[in-house]
Amino acid sequence: MHRKRNLLGHLYMGAFLFYLFVPLAIMGGAAFNDSRLPSVYPWKGWTGRWFAELFADQVMWTSFINTILVALAVVALAVPLGTAGAILINSISGKVRGALYGLMVAPILMPGAVIGISTLLFWNHANVPPGLHLSVFGQVSYIAAFVMLLVLARLQSFDPALEEAALDLGASHGQVLRRILLPHLAPALGAGAAIAFFQSIENFNVTLFTRGTSNTLTVYVFSKVRSGITPTINALALILISVTIVCAIWYEIARRRAERRALLLERTATLESAAMLESAA
Amino acid sequence: MQDLLRRYGATLTGAFVVLTAFWLLALVILPNVTLFESSFRYYLPVVDIGGPKDVYTLANYQKFINNPVETSFLGIPFTMPIHMITFFNTVIFSAIVTVITFVLSYPLAYYLAKMVSPASLPTLILLLFIPLWVSEALRAFAWYIILTFNGPLNSSLVGLGLLDSPIRWQNGVVTAYDAIVIGLVYTYVLFMVFPIYGSIQSLDRNQIEAAEDLGAKWWQTHWRVVLPHAKPGIASGCVMVFMLSAGSLLVPTVLPSTRSNWFTQTIQVLMLESQDWNSGAAYSFLYILLCTVVVTLVMWLFKVKLSDIAK
Numbered sequence: 149m150h151r152k153r154n155l156l157g158h159l160y161m162g163a164f165l166f167y168l169f170v171p172l173a174i175m176g177g178a179a180f181n182d183s184r185l186p187s188v189y190p191w192k193g194w195t196g197r198w199f200a201e202l203f204a205d206q207v208m209w210t211s212f213i214n215t216i217l218v219a220l221a222v223v224a225l226a227v228p229l230g231t232a233g234a235i236l237i238n239s240i241s242g243k244v245r246g247a248l249y250g251l252m253v254a255p256i257l258m259p260g261a262v263i264g265i266s267t268l269l270f271w272n273h274a275n276v277p278p279g280l281h282l283s284v285f286g287q288v289s290y291i292a293a294f295v296m297l298l299v300l301a302r303l304q305s306f307d308p309a310l311e312e313a314a315l316d317l318g319a320s321h322g323q324v325l326r327r328i329l330l331p332h333l334a335p336a337l338g339a340g341a342a343i344a345f346f347q348s349i350e351n352f353n354v355t356l357f358t359r360g361t362s363n364t365l366t367v368y369v370f371s372k373v374r375s376g377i378t379p380t381i382n383a384l385a386l387i388l389i390s391v392t393i394v395c396a397i398w399y400e401i402a403r404r405r406a407e408r409r410a411l412l413l414e415r416t417a418t419l420e421s422a423a424m425l426e427s428a429a
Numbered sequence: 430m431q432d433l434l435r436r437y438g439a440t441l442t443g444a445f446v447v448l449t450a451f452w453l454l455a456l457v458i459l460p461n462v463t464l465f466e467s468s469f470r471y472y473l474p475v476v477d478i479g480g481p482k483d484v485y486t487l488a489n490y491q492k493f494i495n496n497p498v499e500t501s502f503l504g505i506p507f508t509m510p511i512h513m514i515t516f517f518n519t520v521i522f523s524a525i526v527t528v529i530t531f532v533l534s535y536p537l538a539y540y541l542a543k544m545v546s547p548a549s550l551p552t553l554i555l556l557l558f559i560p561l562w563v564s565e566a567l568r569a570f571a572w573y574i575i576l577t578f579n580g581p582l583n584s585s586l587v588g589l590g591l592l593d594s595p596i597r598w599q600n601g602v603v604t605a606y607d608a609i610v611i612g613l614v615y616t617y618v619l620f621m622v623f624p625i626y627g628s629i630q631s632l633d634r635n636q637i638e639a640a641e642d643l644g645a646k647w648w649q650t651h652w653r654v655v656l657p658h659a660k661p662g663i664a665s666g667c668v669m670v671f672m673l674s675a676g677s678l679l680v681p682t683v684l685p686s687t688r689s690n691w692f693t694q695t696i697q698v699l700m701l702e703s704q705d706w707n708s709g710a711a712y713s714f715l716y717i718l719l720c721t722v723v724v725t726l727v728m729w730l731f732k733v734k735l736s737d738i739a740k
Contacts, residue, residue, distance in 0.1 A: 153647075157540040161553070164537050168560045171571035171615065174581055178574055186574055189584045232448035239433045250735060251453055257668060258720055259676025261693050262713040265700060266460035269467050269710060289456035311436050321438035350564055352679055353693075357700060366679075369566040373573070373683050382574075385567045392562045396555055403551060 172389055179382035186379040198383040205380065211368035214280060218355075218364060219348035221284045222291055226344045227337060229288065230295025235329075237296070238303045253297070255290035260353025263289055268358050278360035286354040291347050295340035302336035461717070468711035489711035512695055512712075519692040520719065522606045523674040526613045530621040530670050531663065533614070538625035538662075539655065543634065561619050569612045569683040573599075576608055576684070605688035612680040617673050621666035628662025629655060661737035664727050671723055676716070692716070 178186045182195035202208060237248055255263060267286035268278055276282065306329070314324050330337075352366040359367060372381050433442045469485045477483060493516075497508040509517075545553060560568065575582050576598040583595035601607045632655060640650040656663075674680075681691035692712070700709040728735065 154544060157536075157544045160536055161540055161545070164533075165556060167615075168557070171568070171575055172560060172563060175567065175571040175574055185577075185579075187577065187580060188574070189579070189581045229448050229452040232445040233452060236433070236445050236449050240430055248449075248453075251457060253735065255457055257672055257724060259672060259693070259716050261676060261678060261696055262464070262716050263460075265696070265706075265709055265713045266464035267456075269706060270460035270463040272706075273463055285456055289452070289460070292452050292456075308436075315436070321436070321441055325437055325441060346562060350562075352565060353676065356678065356697070366564055366566050369564065369570070370679060370682070373566065373570055377573075381567075381570065385563075385570070388567065389559075389563055392559055396559050400552060400555055 172385075175382055176386040176389055178379055179386045181379065184378065186377055186382050198379040201378070202380040202383045207363060208365075208368060208384070211363040211365045214362055215349055215365040218280050218284055218287070219345045221281075222287050222348040223341050223344045225284065225288045226292040226295050227341050230292040230340060231299050231333065231337065233292065233296045234299035234303060238300060252293050256293050258290070260290075260351065261357060264354040264357030267354070278358055280355075280359060280362045280364070282358035282360075283351075283355045283364070286358050287348050287351050290354075291344045294343050294347065295337075298336045298340045298343070299333055302333055306332050464710045464713055467707050468714050470707050472705045472707040489708045492708055493712070493715065512692075515690045515695050516692050516715065518606065518690070519675055522604075522610055523613075523671050526610055526617070526674045527621075527667050527671045529610070529614050530618045531667065533618055534621035534625055534666065538622050538629055538659075539651075541622075541626045542629035542632070543637065557619060557622065565616055565677075566679050566683065568616050569680045572608070572612045572615060573683050576611070599684060600686045601688070605686045608684040608686060609681050609689055609691070612684040613674045613677060616677070616680055617670045620669045620673060624662040624665040624669070625659055626662070628659045628665075632658045660731050661733045664731040664733045664737060668724055668727050672720060675719065 174188050175186075177188045179198055180194050180196070181188060181191055182193045182197070183190070233248075233252055237245055237252070240248075263286050264283075267282055267289070271282050271285070272278070310328050310332075311324050314328055319327070350366070351364075352370065355364050355367055356370070363371075369381060369384070372378075430442075433445065437445070468489055469487070471482065471484070471486055471488060473480075473482060493512050494510045496511045498511050498514070499506060499508055500514055501507065541550065541553065574580055577583075578595055578597055578599075582598065583592070586592040587595055596602060599608045636654055636658075637650055640654045645653065676693060677691070678693040678697060681689065681694055692715075696709055696712045696716075699705050699712060724735070727733075
């Protein structure tokens with residue numbers, strides 16, 4: 149009975165992975181098809197010209213650089229804002245905490261288009277013209293909430309007595325923050341920065357309404373898909389998917405290596421203790 | 430607060446407060462207040478702004494109930510304002526997407542949480558994450574390629590003899606929104622898998638075994654033990670998938686049929702093509718209302734807190 153159910157589980161998992169990856173494979177495969185329309189069928193022979201066309205596209209390169217710059221700006225703003233918010237909310241309780249928490253996480257649940265439009269209108273009132281700087285502000289408003297949630301979770305495992313001890317021993321407030329709190333938060337800050345970076349690269353809705361006339365990569369793809377599609381988009385898609393897969397493999401290898409090292413350490417430790425026990429006897 | 434002052438001193442505490450205040454005021458509260466205020470103003474040429482014509486009005490919201498057209502639901506014909514039809518279609522089909530993603534995700538989440546061997550779990554999770562890192566525009570575009578008239582789906586179905594002639598999938602077989610639903614399910618299904626996985630994971634395996642030992646059938650175990658425990662994760666996944674679907678602009682634009690229209694597309698036309706920002710603001714506010722209603726409804730239905738949903 150259990151074995152049958154396990155088999156069903158494995159089959160479902162396999163089918164699900166198939167469902168997730170086949171569309172990506174088809175999209176990537178179409179990048180090599182020598183056909184004016186992006187498709188894998190009918191196959192008209194191998195070509196590399198869509199890659200050449202993509203690399204010759206100046207708009208693509210500016211969009212790419214803009215995307216990276218916006219993502220870096222978002223990281224630089226969202227990490228400090230989210231961290232400050234988490235530290236603040238962690239030190240208060242009751243109704244105020246609930247209200248602040250609600251305000252902070254609300255933008256996560258709000259549609260991106262609404263965030264984009266409200267940002268555009270507000271800064272327009274303040275006579276700030278639309279552009280990528282507004283995209284950064286709009287994106288930070290909800291990405292900072294992800295950082296806040298990560299840091300808040302990490303703060304739960306923090307021992308405040310460490311800070312007390314440091315203060316008693318004469319550390320300054322700045323030292324307490326730099327030497328005790330921030331090192332403890334480091335994993336959450338790193339994860340927050342990574343999430344902020346990827347969320348920003350992915351973002352489309354906020355950017356579309358706030359960008360003015362500048363392009364980011366998602367907006368570039370969007371306008372390409374709307375106005376006559378050529379397989380250059382498939383070439384771009386294949387490159388992006390490959391980068392993702394390479395990163396994933398690299399991460400997986402690093403994880404396995406770390407696991408093996410931990411296992412090895414454990415084994416040597418048991419061996420050593422066994423040896424010590426033996427020599428003691 | 431006292432605690433913060435003692436630990437970090439006045440300067441650092443002040444810095445925390447200023448940073449948080451900047452975030453919440455300049456990036457969240459004031460933009461939304463401006464949005465709300467603008468939605469009650471006329472769309473005027475620059476010279477008239479601040480002049481006698483610049484008064485508060487409900488005109489932008491009235492557009493929502495203008496232009497009634499003939500339509501039908503489940504075969505019953507009736508007239509309804511065109512933007513309201515778009516709005517309700519968006520809500521209904523987002524709800525359908527949410528249900529489909531739940532049905533697809535629950536078995537997978539259970540498998541990941543309770544059946545898979547711990548050694549292969551991290552690898553599987555990583556594999557599932559890869560499509561999530563590929564941009565939404567491209568994931569919708571992948572389905573555009575698959576569903577086109579001369580695409581691989583039609584040619585393989587005809588080749589296998591399952592279809593006599595190719596079908597125009599994108600124009601809808603069941604409804605005008607088929608392709609959009611397919612695209613949205615594919616794009617957002619993982620936002621349902623991970624919260625449910627997270628909540629099932631914390632369920633003690635002994636509880637499942639106890640239910641089985643006491644003679645519960647497999648569906649009884651799920652219905653009475655696993656599902657109640659997974660409620661916060663299900664609530665979180667449903668809210669995320671529903672809001673992402675209702676707020677998606679990419680998928681409905683990349684995978685449209687001739688008769689489909691998503692509410693975000695209506696807003697996009699108002700904002701970027703008509704340049705009527707005030708009506709755009711009014712319609713955005715309707716989205717905020719929808720969002721609030723949905724989150725409240727889910728919190729009430731599932732009896733969970735906001736902190737369970739936003740994780």
